[in-house]
Amino acid sequence: MNETSTSKTIELDRFMAVPMFCASLTFLYFVAAAVQEFNSETVYQSDEASLYFVKLTVLMFPIFLAEALAHCWIGSPRWKMALLRSLLPPLRLAARDHETGTTMWLPLLGWREVDEDLHEEVERAFSGPMILVALMILPLLSISLVWHYRIDIGQYPWLQVIVETGYSITWLAFTVEFIVMFSLVDKKFHYVRKHWVDLLIICLPLVAFLRVLRISHLLRLQQVTKASRIYRLRGLALRFWRGIIALDMLSRLMQLDDDRRIEMLEELVAEKEEELEKIREQIAELETRVESKSKVAAPQITSATPVEDTEAA
Structure with a gap:
């Protein structure tokens, strides 16, 4: 690797850091909106909006592919990782540099060396927002439980918007936290094993979305009886997902207890x-x-x- 190609790789990384972070976040937002619309309580009115966000998500893939091809063109040492991330755009959110793979760009922090200090700093930064998400999810669960029928028939459309937006933010918060922290650690299998509940919260809506989308296509939703099957399947997946979120959020809130904090400090x-x-x-x-x-x-x-x-x- 000559000095010219090395400097080009560094320059491209510096130039694309902010735009690609924003593109990854936008991609995740479109995915969150598509999944939440598809799993909406008013299922018959949300399929069109869900497909709209799916199309927007697909249209973003060329952005990530173009960056990967640019790194291939200039001969970046880690161009294979760039190609892999172009197939899984959310991984670009907290990507390491394409020269050495030892630094990372994050908002408010800039380019930093990936080490234990950065890991602890980012973990502390996430703790506050995730506690707010924990406090937000409990009222959303109460609204969904108490006003489920009224939201279902569309009596309170503004309440439906609040609930769906809240769940989208919840999924987005879990996903961003997991991707960033996963990218920071070296023992990735250990991190996944320790945070498997968070991974389940992220993947369950996606799996339910893909499976139900396939069944919807096979059953042809023109028939009301078959459409009701899809509705029940969506509702079951959605309730299961909300239950897991509630348990995870309660466990996060319990970490604020003195005994739990002592345990965390002892582990540290x-x-x-x-x-x-x-x-x-x-x-x-x-x-x-x-x-x-x-x-x-x-x-x-x-x-x-x-x-x-x-x-x-």
Whole structure:
């Protein structure tokens, strides 16, 4: 890799950081809107709007493909990752640089080295907004439960808009948090295993959306009885998803308890002690290396001493 191509890769990364972050966020917004419209309580009125957002989502793929082809053209070291992200555009939200893969651009932080300090800083930044989402989801669940029938028949369209917008924001918040934190950690399998509930919350609406969309096409919704089957299937998936969100949000709120905070701090201390142990091992290796070098050099100094004494005499 020559210096010219290296500088071009860095320049392209710096130039595309903000636009591609916004494009990824817009892509996720369209997905959230499509899924939520499709899973809307008023199912017969929402299919057209859902397909509209699906089309907008598909139209955004060339943007990510164009960036990947640009990195291929200039010979970026990590052009294969760029091609992979063009197939999964949400991953571009917190993509690492295409030169070394050790830095990342994030809003308000700019380009930063990906390390434990950045991980902790971003985790703290997400904690506040996610608590607000937790506090928001509880009233939404109450509204959906109490006014379910009235929303279903379209009696309160403004209330339906509030509920659907709230759930879209909830899904978007979970997705953005998971993608950013997943991109920051090195032990990705460990992170997925630890946050499998969050991954389920993200994937369940997408899986339900694709499956129900396929069944809708096969059953041909012109028949009312078949359409009612689709409606019940959507409603079941939506209620299950909301139940998982409620449990996850309650667990997040419980983390504010002193006992839970002590447990989290103890886990953090254990991680830090593990890092310190690795640093001590590195120091011990360096000290052993220095001692071995000094022992090799010591005989040479000793042999030179008698000569100096003879010249002095």
